[in-house]
Structures are given as C-alpha cells and as structure tokens.
Amino acid sequence: MSSHELFHAWNILKIRPKEMMPYDFGKAPVFPTGFVAEGFTTYYGDLFLVQSGVFDYQWYFNELSTLFQRHFHNGGRLNNSVVDSSLDLWVDGYQVGAPNKKSSIYVEGAMVALTLDLMIRSKFNSRKSLNDVMSVLWNDFAKKDIGYSINDIQLICEDVYEESLSQYFEENVYGVKDKTELISKLLKEVGCELSIKSNENLLEGYLGLKTAEQDGTLVVMSIEEKSLGEKHFSFKDKIKKIDGELVTKDTIKGLKPGIHTFLIERQAKEQEISIEASDSLYLKIRRIEKIENPSAKQKDLFENWLNLS
Numbered sequence: 001m002s003s004h005e006l007f008h009a010w011n012i013l014k015i016r017p018k019e020m021m022p023y024d025f026g027k028a029p030v031f032p033t034g035f036v037a038e039g040f041t042t043y044y045g046d047l048f049l050v051q052s053g054v055f056d057y058q059w060y061f062n063e064l065s066t067l068f069q070r071h072f073h074n075g076g077r078l079n080n081s082v083v084d085s086s087l088d089l090w091v092d093g094y095q096v097g098a099p100n101k102k103s104s105i106y107v108e109g110a111m112v113a114l115t116l117d118l119m120i121r122s123k124f125n126s127r128k129s130l131n132d133v134m135s136v137l138w139n140d141f142a143k144k145d146i147g148y149s150i151n152d153i154q155l156i157c158e159d160v161y162e163e164s165l166s167q168y169f170e171e172n173v174y175g176v177k178d179k180t181e182l183i184s185k186l187l188k189e190v191g192c193e194l195s196i197k198s199n200e201n202l203l204e205g206y207l208g209l210k211t212a213e214q215d216g217t218l219v220v221m222s223i224e225e226k227s228l229g230e231k232h233f234s235f236k237d238k239i240k241k242i243d244g245e246l247v248t249k250d251t252i253k254g255l256k257p258g259i260h261t262f263l264i265e266r267q268a269k270e271q272e273i274s275i276e277a278s279d280s281l282y283l284k285i286r287r288i289e290k291i292e293n294p295s296a297k298q299k300d301l302f303e304n305w306l307n308l309s
C-alpha cells in the first residue's frame with residue numbers, strides 16, 4: 001500500500017486528468033481516466049516492489065494471481081467498462097454495488113496497465129515499456145502543468161507502441177471484452193501462462209458464491225451468473241448453518257461436494273434448502289505460472305519485465 005501511495009506522488013498529484021486542472025471543489029469531479037490514476041498506480045505499486053528486489057517473483061506472482069481472481073471472479077467486468085466505472089465513481093464511490101453490474105477502476109485499470117506493458121515490451125524486445133508512456137505524461141504534461149484527456153492517453157500509448165491501438169481501447173478501455181485470450185497470449189510472450197484450475201471451496205467452486213464473514217456469519221456478496229448458486233441464493237443471504245453446523249471462512253474449506261442442507265436467513269426469515277453440489281464449475285482459480293523450458297527470448301523478456309538477472 002505504501003508503494004502504491006508513493007507512486008501517487010507522481011501519478012495523480014502531478015500527472016493529473018484535465019478534468020482536475022484546476023481542481024474545482026464546487027463541482028463533481030467526473031472523469032473517465034480512473035484506470036490511469038488508480039489502475040496504473042495499482043500495477044506499478046506492486047511491480048516496483050519486485051523490480052527493486054524488495055520481494056521475489058513468487059511474491060509478485062501471488063499478487064498478480066490475486067488481481068486475476070478479483071478481475072475474473074467479477075461478472076461486472078463484462079457489463080461495466082473501466083471508463084464507465086470511472087464516471088460512476090463519483091455517484092457510488094467505493095460501494096460494492098449490485099452483483100455482476102460493477103467493475104473497479106483499480107482492478108480493471110491494473111489489467112489495462114499489465115496488458116499494455118506486456119504488449120509494448122514484447123513488440124520492442126524490452127527496449128520500450130509502459131514506463132515510456134509515464135515519461136511522456138511526466139515530461140509533456142505534469143512538468144508543464146497540463147492535464148491529460150482520455151484521448152491523450154490513447155495517443156501517447158499509440159506513439160510509444162508505434163501502431164494504432166484503437167481496437168485495444170475499444171475492447172478493453174471503452175468496452176468489456178473478456179480478457180482470457182489476450183492475457184494468455186501476453187503471458188506466453190514472457191515465458192509464463194495463465195493456469196486455470198477448479199476451485200475446491202464448496203461455496204465458490206460448486207455453487208458460484210462469494211461470501212464475506214460478518215459478525216461470525218457468512219454473507220453472500222456475489223453470485224456467478226448462470227451458476228447453481230444463482231438458482232437458490234440471493235445477494236446478502238446469511239448462511240447460518242450447513243448440515244446443522246455453524247460455518248466460517250475457515251471451516252467451509254473442509255466441506256466436501258455432495259448433498260448439503262443450508263439454513264439461510266433472507267430478509268429476516270430463516271429457510272432451509274437442500275442442494276446437490278457435485279461439480280466444481282464456477283469461480284475457477286487463475287494463476288500466473290512459469291512455463292517449462294522457455295525460449296531465450298521469453299526468458300529475456302521475463303527478466304527484463306521484473307528486473308531479474
């Protein structure tokens with residue numbers, strides 16, 4: 001978090017969206033580039049910690065994998081673009097919002113930063129990176145007290161990439177295209193892969209439910225669309241007991257697939273439902289892993305990306 005906040009000393013305190021130049025406290029600060037302000041900062045906050053040698057690449061892989069879970073487990077990524085999410089920020093701030101309808105400028109913006117960085121690095125064999133985009137923002141905007149627009153961001157990226165990125169921006173910044181294919185392709189460029197495994201947590205993998213523990217009770221916070229859980233559960237249901245036992249985030253891990261009886265509380269009314277949960281189909285676990293036997297080029301790109309040698 002300190003690393004993230006330190007990067008803000010440049011990115012947002014000095015490198016600022018034009019809508020905040022100057023900052024007008026009498027108006028709602030609506031701006032479309034939250035993915036640059038918070039997403040790029042989220043990406044760099046972690047990346048710098050591995051590039052500077054504070055943490056090793058395994059630590060970084062865990063951070064990236066967490067980012068992948070936050071991205072891929074939120075159905076809202078397919079309904080709410082990162083630009084729309086940024087414009088909505090003023091309206092509902094940091095509220096969780098309706099399930100599968102909202103996305104986060106932090107998560108989606110970090111995915112944009114990661115994919116742009118890897119695209120630039122692989123195209124130019126590490127001679128260029130997203131750092132070149134940040135340098136232009138620093139030298140041509142921040143130092144001259146000029147705010148950037150969303151068009152400036154696209155133009156700077158295209159200038160660095162030396163090619164049109166209109167399709168990329170249409171799909172990933174203004175649009176809600178699924179990123180599985182893009183991220184798999186880009187991780188391969190740096191000798192890694194997106195591994196996808198089934199989720200053995202009964203509520204997540206077998207039912208598609210994400211829960212949070214509130215006052216010792218598991219509460220449904222999101223439900224994967226078209227999942228088995230969607231047929232039986234509602235947002236904010238309290239799961240009071242499973243098979244007559246109290247459940248917590250820890251004890252849920254010991255539950256095996258099969259027929260289970262859930263005692264739930266919905267709008268202050270308790271009810272019991274019996275569900276056969278036998279296949280882990282939902283909320284799959286995505287991780288970045290190194291591939292075996294990378295080529296010299298893949299190895300080189302990987303080491304340059306994370307500054308390992």
Ligand SMILES: [Zn+2]
Pocket residue numbers: 004005008037038041
């Ligand atoms: Zn921040």
